[in-house]
Amino acid sequence: MKLLEERILKDGVIKPGNVLKVDSFLNHQIDVPFIAKLGEEFKRLYADTPVTKILTIEASGIGIASVAAMYFNVPVVFAKKASGSNMDKDVYFTKIYSYTHNKVNEVVVSKRFISPEDKVLIIDDFLANGCALEGLIEIVRQAGGTVAGVGIAIEKGFQGGGDKLRANGVRVESLAIIEKMDSQSKTIEFR
Amino acid sequence: MKLLEERILKDGVIKPGNVLKVDSFLNHQIDVPFIAKLGEEFKRLYADTPVTKILTIEASGIGIASVAAMYFNVPVVFAKKASGSNMDKDVYFTKIYSYTHNKVNEVVVSKRFISPEDKVLIIDDFLANGCALEGLIEIVRQAGGTVAGVGIAIEKGFQGGGDKLRANGVRVESLAIIEKMDSQSKTIEFR
Numbered sequence: 001m002k003l004l005e006e007r008i009l010k011d012g013v014i015k016p017g018n019v020l021k022v023d024s025f026l027n028h029q030i031d032v033p034f035i036a037k038l039g040e041e042f043k044r045l046y047a048d049t050p051v052t053k054i055l056t057i058e059a060s061g062i063g064i065a066s067v068a069a070m071y072f073n074v075p076v077v078f079a080k081k082a083s084g085s086n087m088d089k090d091v092y093f094t095k096i097y098s099y100t101h102n103k104v105n106e107v108v109v110s111k112r113f114i115s116p117e118d119k120v121l122i123i124d125d126f127l128a129n130g131c132a133l134e135g136l137i138e139i140v141r142q143a144g145g146t147v148a149g150v151g152i153a154i155e156k157g158f159q160g161g162g163d164k165l166r167a168n169g170v171r172v173e174s175l176a177i178i179e180k181m182d183s184q185s186k187t188i189e190f191r
Numbered sequence: 192m193k194l195l196e197e198r199i200l201k202d203g204v205i206k207p208g209n210v211l212k213v214d215s216f217l218n219h220q221i222d223v224p225f226i227a228k229l230g231e232e233f234k235r236l237y238a239d240t241p242v243t244k245i246l247t248i249e250a251s252g253i254g255i256a257s258v259a260a261m262y263f264n265v266p267v268v269f270a271k272k273a274s275g276s277n278m279d280k281d282v283y284f285t286k287i288y289s290y291t292h293n294k295v296n297e298v299v300v301s302k303r304f305i306s307p308e309d310k311v312l313i314i315d316d317f318l319a320n321g322c323a324l325e326g327l328i329e330i331v332r333q334a335g336g337t338v339a340g341v342g343i344a345i346e347k348g349f350q351g352g353g354d355k356l357r358a359n360g361v362r363v364e365s366l367a368i369i370e371k372m373d374s375q376s377k378t379i380e381f382r
Contacts, residue, residue: 028269028271073223075224
């Protein structure tokens with residue numbers, strides 16, 4: 001998606017260790033009028049596919065998932081990291097390794113919110129190694145639901161998580177796929 | 192707001208210790224088509240007030256804030272709990288005590304995202320004792336910005352946080368204010 005690639009080139013900051021900071025529009029400040037265009041694009045891409053629910057993970061996926069849900073006209077469920085004190089005990093549960101924070105997060109979704117009838121679109125801000133997505137797909141499968149597909153704002157293509165999922169038959173639509181980025185020369189190449 | 196009161200009576204679950212669970216539509220599953228009506232109502236209430244940015248706090252405020260931002264046509268900034276490994280070091284910082292989890296959260300917002308020119312509408316899912324809101328107001332003041340007002344889905348009126356803020360001159364618009372609730376008789380009275 002040209003619009004997103006241009007925004008990444010304009011406002012993205014490349015840090016050492018293949019970190020791309022886009023916190024000015026995607027995941028700390030959320031430029032909602034701009035993100036709405038991404039939501040609309042997800043809807044265009046998945047226009048042929050029945051979707052009953054959008055699943056994401058806290059915290060940075062919630063904004064883009066909620067805005068996208070305005071176009072799909074469905075609820076959002078977000079997986080929670082670790083069980084809060086007034087969290088349901090009857091939950092789907094998985095573990096997700098976070099490279100960014102170098103720790104394992106226990107992730108839960110209440111069993112009340114995904115059922116075998118659900119056709120779930122998984123939306124997240126980033127896709128790198130794919131650990132978070134594999135965890136969310138695992139939760140949909142525990143519920144007996146169907147993964148309608150995955151919608152990602154920015155995929156780090158060079159980290160291979162997206163292609164691994166595609167090879168396993170999961171439909172993954174990423175609005176921008178970074179093939180290469182370099183913190184020295186400050187350059188980004190898109191697929 | 193009649194519509195929200197009815198939804199609370201229909202789907203809210205009262206737990207001992209004045210806990211109201213509304214995780215089926217507000218803060219674990221987010222019923223986005225329904226929440227959109229709350230966002231529209233915030234816009235109606237604040238139609239006379241210039242708003243340049245919406246501020247909320249992760250994780251449960253992000254969904255309602257993002258949906259509301261669709262009607263205000265402004266960005267959302269969400270305060271983050273504790274400094275992540277690739278978090279900006281140049282941040283506004285405050286501490287917020289969480290009664291729900293019985294701990295103090297360190298909360299940060301990058302200095303890049305609130306400026307003295309900003310007229311900030313603070314949106315959150317719940318208002319009880321007001322600790323979270325006081326922290327967010329403190330962050331806006333550190334930035335030299337103006338608090339345009341506060342928009343809350345559900346206020347627990349009997350916990351006094353909202354009235355304390357109003358007494359201090361903050362405009363607080365809550366779409367449902369619970370005056371009394373009882374986990375034995377399963378009753379809720381609205382103000």
